Amino acid sequence: MGNIFSIELSLDTIITCCWNCATGQASYICNLENNLHTLKNEVEELKAIRSDLMSKVRIAEDEQQLKRLDQVDLWLSRAETLINDADQLIVQSPQHVEKLCMGGCCSSHPRSTHKFGKQIARILQEVKDQKQKRDFSDVASKPPLPSATERPSEPTVGLELNFNKVWSCLQKEQVGIIGIYGLGGVGKTTLLNQINNKFHDTTHDYHVIWAVASQDRPIERVQDQIAKRIGLSNEGWKSIEEKAEDIFQVLCKKKFALLLDDLWERFDLTRAGVTLPTQENGSKVIFTTRSRDVCCQMQPNMDIRVECLPPEKALKLFEEKVGSETLQMHPDIRKLAKAVAEECAGLPLALITIGRAMASKKSPQEWEYAIEVLRQSTASVLPGVGKEMYPKLKFSYDCLPDEMFRSCFLYCSLYPEDYYIKKDKLVACWIGEGLLDEHTNLSSARNQGHFIIGSLIDACLLEKRPNNDFLKMHDVIRDMALWIAGESENERFFVKSGVRLKEQPKAKKWEEVTRMSLMDNQIENLTEILECPNLQTLFLGRNDLKVIMNDFFISLPMLRVLDLSDNRHLEELPVGIAKLVSLEHLDLSFTRIRKLPVELKTLAKLKYLNLEWTRDLELIPQQLISRFSKLQVLKMVGCGCGCLLVLEEMEHLKYLNVLTLSFRSASELEKASRFNKFFSCAIEHVCLEYFRDSRSLNIMALAKLQHLCTLKVSRCMDLEKVKIERNIIEGAGCFHSLRSVILVKCNHLRDVSWVTFAPHLEGLVILECKGLEEIISEEKLGEVAELKGNSNLFSKLGMLYLFQLPKLKTIYHHALPFPQLEKIIILGCPMLKKLPLNSNSAKGQRLVIEGDKGWWKDVGWEDESTKIAFLPTFKPRIYYEILDIN
Known part of the structure; x- marks a missing residue:
């Protein structure tokens, strides 16, 4: 069955x-x-x-x-x-x-x-x-332009009423132009920032344009900013009128809000191409100025004066900057702080500057002295800038330790507004100018220079930038410095930097001038003798210089510092430069000079010569370098004339202390290492570029350089591997001073594991190395794991920039603590899906990670806690940062 x-x-x-x-x-x-x-x-x-x-x-x-x-x-x-x-x-x-x-x-x-x-x-x-x-x-x-672009802004004190006034006026049809005026440093720009960001955060039909019209800046600057914001190309424009016509054709069809900051004179809106606001078009113009006269000349429908802060808000801002710790150090300090805040007369910039300066003053006696100094200030100030401001701000200047610090501070005003000053270049000028103490060696003088910079930053007279190699002077502080120099009997400055001069300027009393800056202009020819018998510093950098007449330097017997850098059209030096018998500092970097005139041999006092990135320099006369018997610094990175031609002469320079060099082949590097000066000098920057003769590079000689700070390897197309010999790894001081490594277009390198042997590396930049697969190879690192120097991998790294590395998959196979890391920028690295970070890497960090949004979405994390820790650190970025990789 x-x-x-x-x-x-x-x-x-x-x-x-x-x-x-x-x-x-x-x-x-x-x-x-x-x-x-x-x-x-x-x-x-x-x-x-x-x-x-x-x-x-x-x-x-x-x-x-x-x-x-x-x-x-x-x-x-x-x-x-x-x-x-x-x-x-x-x-x-x-x-x-x-x-x-x-x-x-x-x-x-x-x-x-x-x-x-x-x-x-x-x-x-x-x-x-x-x-x-x-x-x-x-x-x-092409994406549509955003209606408004958010601007950085800090929390403010006491601007709420003014903000509400301006915003209320903007809602009125009959108000087209609004003027905001007041003292420098009173908060006008901050207020305009808040208005801009209010546009950004609300729904509206305005196209918001931000532009700055600083002192002595022509109309073209504002036109360029407007053109960029509304998507116009500035190519082909020859005149203000042509720009204005194109701008007008766009703006007349838009409802716009033009936020125009920092007017120093009447700004002709029509000449710039800006459609005048009417009730019919609904557009708005909001401007700021330090001058009430300028405000009236602009004929606003509504003007608003930004007043200094009332006592209670001024004290609140001041106490915030001083800090609760200092205020509680002694029972009398809080009462004295109120008296100091009163002397600031409610000016926010003065409150902030002096408040920060007083943050380190812990005794009542220091506070009483501050009150006395502020009350006794009787110096006059420039008309229209504010009689109440400079004497108050000058307190930070008066509190500097001595005249050396003050002279170094005033020297910074020679640079243009909003200019990023490179620290090392500034200190080199101070040394050449003789502003620092006499030192037995250059290193000691440099250390003193950087100590002074630190003190000026602490005094809030200079601002440090995110990249620690640069600093900046606030424009109001710069104005104050120029005012102080103008009042001084010992200092006579002539400063016309960054004002777009096209011709050599004139002055009535050249004989009194001690320092002159004409940098960052458009001067092409210097055809008149400069009769300044007392001139010690002359800045001519960042111009369009083509011709310097032979006799231009004939009447400058006291000149000690001459900066001709960044004149990209300058091909020849006048033989008359030989007349500068007192010259100690000569900067010719980033020029197109083809040869050094043999007449330079008369510059017997020359201590600093910068020839960096003079690509067209083909001839340095024999025995010229050796004639500079007092030379201490010689910079030749990127110089068209090979360093081997002058290394032999360097042997005879007993004071030569600092070198920067470029090498274009492994054999050239090997030959250079035979010279005594190669190791006896402080070689701080080496560039290996355009290598064509070697697939493998042994950089043993470089590893032994005790003062090497920066190493750049650029366009070495055949280079596949960089070798480090075990005997130098085992020895002391391998890459001990190396702080920065830059790799550019080395397409056959698969990894850069050798950088782990630089224990103090602070910055790593890798750009367009198409074959690079990993930064640190675990396999290669394992080969020398028993050796010293690798226990704290990347322990000092502060920035990591990775650009256009299409094959990069790994930075390192394991998570690292990165105790000093502040910024990572990753662009064009589509295969990099994981970062060497875990939850421990986030402890105590203020890390910022920048990159493409699409890449960031695909990044994998070790665990959920790591993801939570680092997601807030990301900032989208679609462009290369301007890098100082030269």
Whole structure:
């Protein structure tokens, strides 16, 4: 009976299968295996199409700064969904295939197999259809300009009422132009920032434009800023009128709000091309100025004076800057702090500056002295700038330790407004000028210079920049410094920097001038003798100099510092430069000079010569360098004239202390290492560039340089490997002073593991190394794991910049603590999916990670706590930072 029952069940199954076939339902089952095979192939092709399209999109977004088209985004999203659905079905397919029988035409579970086969057929058709829709003539387009761009702004005290006034005026149709005026440093720019950001945070139909019109800046600067904001190209413009016409044609069709900061004279809106605001067009102009006269000349519909803070708000701001710790050091200090705040007369900049200066004063006596100094200040100030401001701000200057500090501070005003001053260059000028103490060695003098910079920053007279190599002087502080120099009997400054001069300026009393700055202008020719018998410093850098007449320098017997750097059209030095018999500091960097005149041999006092990045320099006369018997600093990185030609002469310079050099082959580097000066000098910067003769580089000689701070390896196209010999790794001081490594376009390097042997590395920049796969190779590091120097990998690293490294997959295979890391910028590294960070790396950090939004979304994290810790650190970025990689 049992056998008969079994046969009956089998027959039922067969009958059911036959019924399915008879009713036309079996095709999904019979075609299941073929459809599965086809689906797998079609999905792989769809993935490849998606990958190619994404590459085009990333290039358009990252490099061309375009915005992907909505239809492209929709296609990619649909493709992603189909691929995920197909992959899930493919994963489920084995269990359904196992149920097939009778040659694949039947199934032991026909209903579920039929349903699955139908899903496969449907998704297969949808994948095919999606592939057919893949052709796009363009993948991205220029994004629309945002209505307003957010500006950085700090929390403020006491501006709420003024802000409400301005914002209320903006709502009135009859108000088209609003003027904001008041003392320098009273908060006008801060107020304008708040207005801008209010536009950014609210819904409106204005196109908001921010522009700055600083003192002595021509109308072209504002035009350029407007043109950039409204998407106009400035190519082909020859005159103000041409710019104005193009700007007008755009603005007359827009409802705009022009925020115009820092007017020093009447600004002709019509001449600039700005459509005048009317009730009909609804546009607005809001400007700030330090002068009430200028405000009236602009004929605003409404003007608002920004007053100094009332006593209670002024005291609140002052106490915030002093800090609660100092205020609680003695019972009398809080009362004395109120008296100091009163002497600041409610001026925010004075409150902030002096408040920070007093933060370190812990005794009542120091506070009483501050009150006395502030009350006794009787110096007059420049008309229209504010009689109440400079005497108050000058307190920080008066409190500097001595005249040396004060002279060094005033020297910074020679640079243009908003200029980033490089610390090392500034100190070198101070040394050449003789502002510092006499020192037995250059290193000691430099240390003193950097100590003074630190003190000036602590006194809030200078501002340090995010890149610690640079500093900046606030424009109001700079104005104060120039005012002080103008009042001084010992200092006579002539400063016309950054004001777009096209010709050599004139002055009535050249004989009194001790320091002159004409840098950052458009002067092409110097054709008149400069009769300044007492001039000690002359800044002519960043001009368009082509011709300097031979007798230009003839009447400068006291000149000690001459800066001609960044004159990209200057090809020849006048032989008359030989008349500068007192010259100690000569900067010719970033010029196009072709040869050094032999007449330079008369500069017997020369101590500093900068020839960096003089690519066109082909001839340095024999025995010229050796004639500079007092030379201490010689900079030749990027110099067209090879260093080997002068290394032999350097041997005779007993005071030569600092060198920077470039090498264009491994053999040249090897030859240079035979000279005594190569190791006896403090070689601070070495550039290895355009190597064509070596696939492998042994940098043993460089590893032994005790003072090497910066190493740049650039465009060494054949270089595949950098070797470090074990004997120098085991020795003391391997790359002990190396702080910065820059790699540019070394396309065959696969890793840069050797940088781990620089224990104090602070900055690592790698740019366009197309073959680079990993920063630190775990395998290579393991080969020398038993050696010293690797226990604190990247323990001093402060910044890591990785740009356009298409094959980079790994920075390091394990997470690192990075105790000093402040910034990571990663752009154009699509294969880098994980960072060497974990939750421990985040402890006590203020890390900022910048990169492409799309890349950031794909970054994988070690765990959820790491992800939570680092997600807030990200800032989107689609452009290269301006890097000082030279």
